[in-house]
Amino acid sequence: MATADLMVIIFNVIVYLIFNYHFPYSFLSYTAVCKFILYMAFANLDLSAWFTVSFSFDRFVSICFQEFKGKYWTKGKATVVIVTVTVLAYLKAVPLLFSYEPERTINNVQWGCRPKVDVFTLPTWAAYNWFQALSVPLLPFTFMAVFNSLTVRRILVANRARRELRGHNSKKQSDQEVENRRKSIIFLFTFSGCFLLLWITAVVSFATTRLSGTFYYQGDYSNPGYIATESGYLLMYLSSCTSTCIYAATQRKFREELKALLKSPWSLILRLVQK
Numbered sequence: 001m002a003t004a005d006l007m008v009i010i011f012n013v014i015v016y017l018i019f020n021y022h023f024p025y026s027f028l029s030y031t032a033v034c035k036f037i038l039y040m041a042f043a044n045l046d047l048s049a050w051f052t053v054s055f056s057f058d059r060f061v062s063i064c065f066q067e068f069k070g071k072y073w074t075k076g077k078a079t080v081v082i083v084t085v086t087v088l089a090y091l092k093a094v095p096l097l098f099s100y101e102p103e104r105t106i107n108n109v110q111w112g113c114r115p116k117v118d119v120f121t122l123p124t125w126a127a128y129n130w131f132q133a134l135s136v137p138l139l140p141f142t143f144m145a146v147f148n149s150l151t152v153r154r155i156l157v158a159n160r161a162r163r164e165l166r167g168h169n170s171k172k173q174s175d176q177e178v179e180n181r182r183k184s185i186i187f188l189f190t191f192s193g194c195f196l197l198l199w200i201t202a203v204v205s206f207a208t209t210r211l212s213g214t215f216y217y218q219g220d221y222s223n224p225g226y227i228a229t230e231s232g233y234l235l236m237y238l239s240s241c242t243s244t245c246i247y248a249a250t251q252r253k254f255r256e257e258l259k260a261l262l263k264s265p266w267s268l269i270l271r272l273v274q275k
Contacts, residue, residue, distance in 0.1 A: 004047035011040045019199040030108035031102040039096050046089035049156035058148040064154045137203050148192050191246050198239035202232030
């Protein structure tokens with residue numbers, strides 16, 4: 001998840017939105033490079049969303065179906081899931097490479113990218129655009145809401161049953177199992193809740209503009225639809241930053257590995273100085 005979010009920041013924000021704006025006639029404006037950047041931008045956004053969905057599904061199964069944990073939740077199975085999601089995301093974005101054409105040709109050099117006319121006229125491209133739009137963000141948003149709701153419901157029911165079994169006299173005693181479940185709810189809500197809250201503007205603006213057919217604003221930057229759409233993109237990209245920070249702040253092993261990584265160069269320098 002951290003790698004996918006980092007790729008979103010690099011390609012979608014730094015390269016596509018910042019470098020392309022401030023360096024309009026650099027090598028980034030070559031048609032081949034422009035197509036590659038757009039391809040990576042779509043694919044990385046897919047990865048970020050579906051890796052987060054995979055995390056929510058992992059928590060859902062491990063808490064609600066604990067009998068499957070030992071048999072199916074292994075490093076090998078996790079590797080298969082990660083590789084499968086990655087391959088599908090990059091394959092799903094391949095048609096985007098063929099949906100753009102050069103914006104202009106100067107001295108036999110193709111510059112810029114613009115959508116082909118077929119993208120707006122052919123039914124196949126319309127179907128693909130809807131499929132691409134539904135896969136991100138509507139389906140991830142829906143799946144995460146369902147998985148998290150079922151997970152939290154299961155934890156609350158289990159806690160209530162555990163308190164009843166322990167009896168009223170043990171209420172004042174600390175229960176490590178209940179405390180662990182409480183931490184799981186806090187982490188799940190913090191991590192997935194930020195994703196849902198930061199993506200909800202993009203989901204609502206997408207649904208309203210697509211259904212009404214008014215998703216082309218022709219440079220009208222004061223249009224409320226344009227403002228809502230761009231605000232949705234801003235918050236959506238912001239979620240790539242918050243997810244990684246939350247994961248680093250809440251996971252003890254992650255923090256330990258990060259500290260070891262930061263200390264390793266200084267430890268090497270100290271050993272060299274001592275020698």
